[in-house]
Amino acid sequence: MKALMLLVLVAALGSSVCRKSDLNKLEELPKDIAENLERIPDSDVLVSIAPIADPNPQPSPIFARACSETQDFWVQVAYPVTVCAPFDLVPGTFMADAPPRSSGPRATTVKNYKLTALAGQPLTTPFGCQRRSGPFLAIITRTIACNNATSCSMQILGVPSCPACPSFAWGGESCEVNNRPSEVRFIGLPVTKGRPSYSACSSHTTCGGTPAPSPIP
Numbered sequence: 161m162k163a164l165m166l167l168v169l170v171a172a173l174g175s176s177v178c179r180k181s182d183l184n185k186l187e188e189l190p191k192d193i194a195e196n197l198e199r200i201p202d203s204d205v206l207v208s209i210a211p212i213a214d215p216n217p218q219p220s221p222i223f224a225r226a227c228s229e230t231q232d233f234w235v236q237v238a239y240p241v242t243v244c245a246p247f248d249l250v251p252g253t254f255m256a257d258a259p260p261r262s263s264g265p266r267a268t269t270v271k272n273y274k275l276t277a278l279a280g281q282p283l284t285t286p287f288g289c290q291r292r293s294g295p296f297l298a299i300i301t302r303t304i305a306c307n308n309a310t311s312c313s314m315q316i317l318g319v320p321s322c323p324a325c326p327s328f329a330w331g332g333e334s335c336e337v338n339n340r341p342s343e344v345r346f347i348g349l350p351v352t353k354g355r356p357s358y359s360a361c362s363s364h365t366t367c368g369g370t371p372a373p374s375p376i377p
Contacts, residue, residue, distance in 0.1 A: 168310045182288075189273040189289045193242055197278065200322045205254055206278075206287065207319050209244035210326035210343070216330030217309040225306050226369035227358040233300040233336050235349035238268055239343065240327065241318045243295065244275045244289040255318050258297040268293040294318065295347055302336045306361035310335055314344075 197206040236258045243254045252270070275287040296318035304310050312335035314328045332339040336350050358367035 165319060165341075181237040184274075185274055186274040186288070189242070189244070189275045194278065195243060195290070197242070198274075198325075200319075200325075202323070204246050205249075205321065206244040206275075207254075207322050207325040208291075208326055210238070210239075214349060217305075217311040219322060223262040225304065225361055226365045227360055228306050229304040229356050229358055231302050231336075231356040233302065234353050235297045235300055235314075235350040236295045237314075237346040239296065239318075239326070239347040240291055240293045241289040242289055243319060244287040247288050248284055249288070251309065252292065253293055254321060255290070256296075256320050257292075257318075258295045262355055268295065276365050292318070292323055299353065300350055312336055312340075314341075316344075319365075361362050 191359055193208060196209050198209045199206055240253060243252070245254065270290065270292045273289040273291065275289050278287075294314050298314050299314045300312050300314045301311045302310065309331070309356075310333050311329065311331045315324045316326055317323055319325050328341045328344065330339050330341060340346060360367050
């Protein structure tokens with residue numbers, strides 16, 4: 161992680177075009193966005209975090225499973241991600257758009273801001289910020305627990321040095337296509353990533369292949 165961060169920092173420094181005089185011309189980052197910034201560990205880079213609570217998936221009253229199941233899916237999404245960094249860096253350097261698609265939207269909103277205070281305290285050096293809406297590549301992980309409760313977590317991979325920024329979680333049957341967060345615009349259907357993995361729900365179970373739910377007596 162630190163090696164990747166160093167490479168990104170070097171690239172940013174090498175392509176820096178944002179000067180203090182340029183920042184003075186920018187609008188201040190809106191307060192509601194600034195309140196949801198978090199620092200990437202061991203860096204001076206701030207990333208917006210989605211202010212959405214995790215769900216509490218409910219178990220099925222009809223079926224129990226011999227094995228829990230986890231499956232990953234790729235999907236492209238549009239969602240505003242904000243990155244802020246010291247003025248001698250280029251915030252956009254820290255964001256990576258999704259690979260080009262044969263169809264669907266490509267050009268989305270990009271806006272630059274400045275950040276002069278954080279958590280009520282003025283910054284010694286103003287930060288430059290860029291807010292970009294993608295499309296970004298995201299990974300959805302669907303988990304079906306032993307009690308058949310199904311939940312999904314999703315990480316938007318828009319910031320290579322912070323692969324879990326931002327992240328979302330929700331529940332419900334077939335949640336990779338259902339109940340997805342309305343704040344995020346999904347582009348196309350999710351694509352399966354690799355094979356599912358299974359874990360035994362009891363010491364009497366050997367997981368392999370594609371286990372099916374078993375009715376509760």
